Amino acid sequence: MIITMAQVKAKAQTREYLKRNFIKFTESNYNGTERIMMVFRGWKKCPLEGCIYFCEKYMDCRVYYSRMAAELCGKSNHISEFMRLLNYINASVWPSVNENFSGEIYSPTSLYTPRIYMTEDGFHDITLTAHIAYEIFELAPLETLDFITASCPELMDELSTPIFMLLLGNLPLDDAIEYIKINILNMNTED
Numbered sequence: 001m002i003i004t005m006a007q008v009k010a011k012a013q014t015r016e017y018l019k020r021n022f023i024k025f026t027e028s029n030y031n032g033t034e035r036i037m038m039v040f041r042g043w044k045k046c047p048l049e050g051c052i053y054f055c056e057k058y059m060d061c062r063v064y065y066s067r068m069a070a071e072l073c074g075k076s077n078h079i080s081e082f083m084r085l086l087n088y089i090n091a092s093v094w095p096s097v098n099e100n101f102s103g104e105i106y107s108p109t110s111l112y113t114p115r116i117y118m119t120e121d122g123f124h125d126i127t128l129t130a131h132i133a134y135e136i137f138e139l140a141p142l143e144t145l146d147f148i149t150a151s152c153p154e155l156m157d158e159l160s161t162p163i164f165m166l167l168l169g170n171l172p173l174d175d176a177i178e179y180i181k182i183n184i185l186n187m188n189t190e191d
Helices: 005-020 067-075 079-092 134-139 141-167 173-183
Strands: 024-030 033-040 048-054 058-065 115-118 126-133
Touching (some): 005 033, 005 048, 005 134, 048 141, 067 126, 079 115, 079 141, 079 173, 126 134, 134 141, 141 173
Antiparallel strands (some): 033 048, 048 058, 058 126, 115 126
């Protein structure tokens, strides 16, 4: 595999950012692709982890719930409702990004387009993934790393209540969507 200067630079900046912000991480190589794996601490509702794969043309950035959440997902009898909830989330919910562009040049959704899904590998990981081109990273490295290590974990933490209550059978699908509308999207649903 060819290693580009963009990959080397992005990985070095990521490593420095993680050290500076006291985010625990390890480095490894997975099937020929360098990656950084992170553990996010301090989220109120559930344990979160993440990784960044430094692919040839982009960074594959992932934030996911812990193994315990994946096991719960694998045992749930509510997977069809969960898939419908994921469809709603992917159509309606976007992480907020604190950026320095003043909203004039780029909106957060034009810089980053994450998706949340359950992995198809039999492990049932609930994952938020975004592919970020190195050109975007070079334009806004701090905003990109804040997005990966703060905005995405914050969104996953906020979504954990409706996701896991639905998977446990304690919250019907319509109520889970209503929860997201009111508590995450701040919509007035009585109109």
